[in-house]
Amino acid sequence: MQPDISKIARLVAEPARANMLLALMSGKALTATELSIEAGVTAQTASTHLKKLVDGDLLIERKQGRHKYFQLHDYEVAQLLEGLLTIAADTQRTEVFTGPKEPRMRFARVCYDHLAGEIAVDLYHSLVKNNFLIDARGTTLLTDSGENLFGMFGVDFQQLAQKKRPICKTCLDWSERRSHLAGGLGKWILDEVLSKGWARRESSSRSLYFSNSGLVAFKSKYKLA
Amino acid sequence: MQPDISKIARLVAEPARANMLLALMSGKALTATELSIEAGVTAQTASTHLKKLVDGDLLIERKQGRHKYFQLHDYEVAQLLEGLLTIAADTQRTEVFTGPKEPRMRFARVCYDHLAGEIAVDLYHSLVKNNFLIDARGTTLLTDSGENLFGMFGVDFQQLAQKKRPICKTCLDWSERRSHLAGGLGKWILDEVLSKGWARRESSSRSLYFSNSGLVAFKSKYKLA
DNA sequence: CTGAAGCTTCGACCCAGGTCGAAGCATAGG
DNA sequence: CCTATGCTTCGACCTGGGTCGAAGCTTCAG
Numbered sequence: 001m002q003p004d005i006s007k008i009a010r011l012v013a014e015p016a017r018a019n020m021l022l023a024l025m026s027g028k029a030l031t032a033t034e035l036s037i038e039a040g041v042t043a044q045t046a047s048t049h050l051k052k053l054v055d056g057d058l059l060i061e062r063k064q065g066r067h068k069y070f071q072l073h074d075y076e077v078a079q080l081l082e083g084l085l086t087i088a089a090d091t092q093r094t095e096v097f098t099g100p101k102e103p104r105m106r107f108a109r110v111c112y113d114h115l116a117g118e119i120a121v122d123l124y125h126s127l128v129k130n131n132f133l134i135d136a137r138g139t140t141l142l143t144d145s146g147e148n149l150f151g152m153f154g155v156d157f158q159q160l161a162q163k164k165r166p167i168c169k170t171c172l173d174w175s176e177r178r179s180h181l182a183g184g185l186g187k188w189i190l191d192e193v194l195s196k197g198w199a200r201r202e203s204s205s206r207s208l209y210f211s212n213s214g215l216v217a218f219k220s221k222y223k224l225a
Numbered sequence: 226m227q228p229d230i231s232k233i234a235r236l237v238a239e240p241a242r243a244n245m246l247l248a249l250m251s252g253k254a255l256t257a258t259e260l261s262i263e264a265g266v267t268a269q270t271a272s273t274h275l276k277k278l279v280d281g282d283l284l285i286e287r288k289q290g291r292h293k294y295f296q297l298h299d300y301e302v303a304q305l306l307e308g309l310l311t312i313a314a315d316t317q318r319t320e321v322f323t324g325p326k327e328p329r330m331r332f333a334r335v336c337y338d339h340l341a342g343e344i345a346v347d348l349y350h351s352l353v354k355n356n357f358l359i360d361a362r363g364t365t366l367l368t369d370s371g372e373n374l375f376g377m378f379g380v381d382f383q384q385l386a387q388k389k390r391p392i393c394k395t396c397l398d399w400s401e402r403r404s405h406l407a408g409g410l411g412k413w414i415l416d417e418v419l420s421k422g423w424a425r426r427e428s429s430s431r432s433l434y435f436s437n438s439g440l441v442a443f444k445s446k447y448k449l450a
Numbered sequence: 451c452t453g454a455a456g457c458t459t460c461g462a463c464c465c466a467g468g469t470c471g472a473a474g475c476a477t478a479g480g
Numbered sequence: 481c482c483t484a485t486g487c488t489t490c491g492a493c494c495t496g497g498g499t500c501g502a503a504g505c506t507t508c509a510g
Contacts, residue, residue, distance in 0.1 A: 002310070003314040005306065005313045006239060008316070009238040011234075015229070018229070018230050018234065022227060032488095044470065044472095044488075047487060047488055058312075066486050066487075067477095074312075076315070083304060083308055084230035085228055085230055087305060088229055088232065091282040269459085269502095273459090276458090290508070291455070292456070292507095
């Protein structure tokens with residue numbers, strides 16, 4: 001028997017649940033009520049949806065006092081959603097482009113735990129251009145000088161190497177249709193952007209808001225135009 | 226506005242359609258009738274399903290005489306399905322392992338246009354071990370000696386490089402849960418296996434049937450135990 | 451032309467499952 | 481205690497959409 005992919009797909013097939021999952025692509029854990037608002041349904045309805053998502057192992061729940069927090073189960077789930085976004089952006093191109101744009105979302109956003117959007121694509125290609133990364137048509141490796149550079153920035157490769165997760169991984173950007181950097185290093189970069197206060201995140205949205213000085217600092221650190 | 230991923234997911238969420246899509250993971254183009262049998266529904270029902278899949282840009286149709294052939298629209302679609310399979314195999318582990326096994330499917334099968342299953346995982350790790358491939362925790366590159374080796378085998382890298390598709394790409398094997406080789410090179414390897422008659426494919430199944438001599442030839446060529 | 455095979459359209463049936471109101475539990479904080 | 485907030489369960493409603501029989505349309509083989 002093959003595993004039943006329709007069961008998994010069915011979980012995503014409901015608009016309310018899909019909205020919840022997309023909201024969780026921000027990487028944050030959200031409460032049931034927040035997710036119900038995100039999905040545009042009542043708390044009761046959200047509750048049944050969330051139960052299904054947890055039962056289907058797409059989400060993890062964590063009880064905290066009288067709140068219940070939910071997050072994506074896995075990086076694999078985030079990858080699945082990104083894959084769906086890519087195809088959806090492809091086939092619904094016209095609607096997306098003619099619809100109300102969210103320029104900020106297009107410019108910089110969070111993709112699960114790393115940076116995405118125009119600026120992430122720029123970063124990626126700058127790293128490749130300066131020979132810190134090798135991009136062999138869709139596949140990515142950190143060069144020695146890249147390891148050097150990020151080592152000076154304070155990345156602890158020993159620690160990263162211990163996790164199962166690849167250090168470099170490309171993720172196809174659904175808005176830009178070009179690669180950006182995911183993986184452990186991608187996460188590190190986003191973490192730094194947030195911890196240094198170069199950008200902040202608004203509520204539960206995936207959009208990232210760079211401050212002027214933060215954007216300058218980021219661009220100069222990574223030698224972006 | 227975000228692209229609507231629930232629309233795409235809904236297309237896969239119907240068991241009949243999911244079965245059709247999985248059948249097409251064999252990489253072959255199949256007729257409407259073949260797919261209706263694969264899905265276990267009547268021709269009428271299959272027809273409406275196929276229309277939806279084509280409208281949703283998951284499939285491409287090609288009319289040939291009084292037959293209509295269907296195939297996956299894109300490698301992206303195949304990737305999406307493999308992602309779903311991975312998660313499904315994960316969460317339905319018990320059912321899969323206790324259910325009726327298909328040992329041949331597990332040993333060798335086609336994944337869209339490249340080799341998958343136990344033997345593909347073995348191949349991948351042998352190539353890494355012998356330094357023809359570099360596997361940096363999930364990301365893959367062909368080494369110079371690897372390019373050399375496959376060059377001697379007759380791979381035309383000039384030609385492969387012209388396609389948009391990456392030459393090496395890893396694909397997580399849903400039965401083995403380890404990497405195997407996809408991408409242009411993965412396709413080349415499968416093509417050779419079939420053209421040299423080392424293995425044959427049964428009807429529309431994804432399983433691959435190696436002959437004894439074919440298996441020996443394959444293993445010796447790639448130095449597998 | 452006739453018949454058969456492949457595919458599609460139409461119509462009617464049927465049901466899984468999404469939705470919300472109302473009520474029920476649990477936790478936090480006086 | 482009591483009350484407010486967060487979440488869940490129950491029940492009733494309703495609709496989207498999957499299913500097949502029947503009939504129609506096209507292409508191929510004589």
